[in-house]
Structure formats: structure tokens, C-alpha cells
Amino acid sequence: MNRKWMFLLIILISAVFLSGCWSKKELTDLAFISAVGIDKNEDGKYVKTIQIINPGNVAGGLQGGGGGQAPSVSVFTATGDNILEAHFRASTKISRRLYQAHANLVVIGEQLVKEEGITDIFDAFERDPEFRPTTTVVIAHDTKAEDIIKTLTAIDKIPADKVINTLRTTEQAWGENININIQEAINTLESPGKELILTGFRLKGDAEQGKKMENIQSSTLDAYPEADGIAIFKEGKLIDWFHEEESRGTVWILDKMKETDVNINWENEKEAIGYHVIRQKTTVSADVKKGRxxxxxxxxxxGDIREVTVPVNLNDPHVLLSIEKAVEKEIKKEIEKAVQRAQENKSDIFGFGEAVHRSDPKAWKKLKKGWSDVSFPEVQVEVKVNAFIRRTGLRNKSYLYDMEKNR
Known part of the structure; x- marks a missing residue:
């Protein structure tokens, strides 16, 4: 009996220290932020654009952006001497508490990161306990971050989701862009042997029309955000843009390529055979001899053969071997273009410095100080590519080959 009373006494005492619902947040009191844009105005103040979800207009499914009569998001803009001040100034325009835990996108204006750099921007986000370090970061290319945030989008009701999903899709299927989050960006900025890259998004069409509901109520959009190249940084500042072959070459080196198409010439026909990469593995190694x-x-x-526009016999192993060699040459060309451009910019976006550090820490101590401006531009790079054809589609021999043979 005494043991039962003792147990009951312990439970009663423990109940005193329970916190209960002291930190509860009612959904009706919160304004859920889905995306944030950062620019700077002519007065040198930060301009923070906040995309807030309208729950009632999103209800009924997240697909079909043009189905409702009202926008699924509301956008507010505020200015401040720093990002935190701009954030709290925005609260004067909104009837609910700004809640950032659901934000999954940060868009930063190109002009800002060109002139002042990106280094100071991340502190306010990393320090905030609500903001997730896994939030994706992109650069607004040839436009303001504000315009990207304010543009209404079709298919995905929430514009932030449209940008994120587009980035993930093109990263998976084409290989010219990379999804980088805040934590990854900060880690790169902290590394002395690697420079930062971020995906760019350009606004296609009329920015003013993109803010109106009419933009998503027709089959053709007047404005929409589109993934557009990779932003190249040096010491935290935007210095260049990579597109097409240079972008893909960068993704190859970083071992981030998931899928892509490599087109090769065949029998004097340009881009006559399409090779679809289904998997790849990149290894980067460093060797330092005599300080170099x-x-x-x-x-x-x-990969697989996905398209041919010339007569070719894919049953012939010699033909397949020749195609593989041509694919290897094309991939090597893309990589060498990316390396050459990066060396011209004196920006080690590939992490070659990190590879040297891993391979020879003593040598890295000597090379570290002048790595970007002295050593990296002179680094000798050898590219070795091995490409293999695993399948040739639903038929080995193209009907074009049979047509040519029967003439």
C-alpha cells in the first residue's frame, strides 16, 4: 500500500513541472510564409518580399493553379537597414504573426549579389530558430527577386512550389542546374578550397501581367519563372553565369549528374544520335609534385540510345563501340569547357582545393593562401571518360537503316 501511495505522490509532483501548452500557436493566428525575396533599393536598404499562403484559396488540392477566383498567395514588401528590420516592418502590414517554418525558397536579386555579395545575407536566416537550413536558395537572373516572388503560376498553386519543383525536375532530367540549400551554401562559403554556385531563375514575359490572376486563367501564360543557368561566385560575389555545356560540365565534375542527354554527330550529320545518361559516377583526385x-x-x-536520325545498325558491336567513343569525347569537351571558364574566372567552383587538401595537407598549407588567384588558374586537369551503352530502346536496328538498305 505504501508503495502505491509513493508512486501516486511522484506522479503528482511530476505534474507540477509539466509545461502544458504554454508555447501553442493557433493556426488562425499565423501567416505561413512560403517564399522570401531579397533585393536592395536605390537608397541602399534591403527590400524583403514575403509570399504568404492564403489557406482558403489553396484548399481543394494543390494542383490546377487557375481553378480559383482569388490568388493562392498574397505578397507583401518591406524595407529595412538589415534583413531582420525589413522582416519586422512587414509585420505592420499583416494581421497575423509571420511564421517562417514552412518557407522553402529564398530568392536573391542578381544586382545585390553582384555589388555587395551574398555572405552577409544568410546570417539572419541561419540564426532564426524557425527558418529551416534546408530551404532552397536561387538567384533572380536579369530581374529582381521581388518579380519572381510576385508572379502567379499555373499547375502548382503556390509559386514557391513551382520554382522548387521546376528546379528538381530540371536537375533530375537535364543536368544543367543544382538544388542548393542554405546550409550547403554556408558550408561552401566557409571552405577555403571551394567557391559557391547557385541556380538562376529568369522571369519570362511581362512581370506586371504575371502578378494578375489572368496570368493563370489561360492556356498560355504571360509570365513565368524559368530555370536559367548557374551563378558563379568568387569570395561571396557573383562574377559570371554558366549555361548549357559549361553548366553540365560543372555538374559532371561535382558528381551531381542524375540524368541528361548527350547528342553526337554521325556520318556528317550533326547531333544525329541521342544518348540518354541513366547513371554516372565522378571521382576527382589530386596529385602534387614539386609544388604543382x-x-x-x-x-x-x-546510358541508353534514345534517338537516331540517320541509318545506323545498332546490332553491330563495332558501331556501338564507336558511339561510346563519340559520347566520351562529347562529355570530355563539356567538362574541359567548364574547367577553362572557371580558371579564367579564378573561381574554384569544383572544390579542387578541397581535393588537394585531402590528398596532401602539407602541400595545401603552402598553396592555400594564393589558391584562387595563383594556383587554381594554372592547375593541370586530366579528364578520363568511360561511357557504356546498356540498351538501344525497343528495337536494335533503326527502321531508317532498313529503308536505306532496301533502296
Missing amino acids: PKMTIDIRAE
């Missing part, structure tokens, strides 16, 4: 680093990039690619 040499990088070796080994790439193994596997």
Missing part, C-alpha cells in the same frame, strides 16, 4: 597540383577527373557513364 594536377587534377584527375574520372567519369563513368551508363
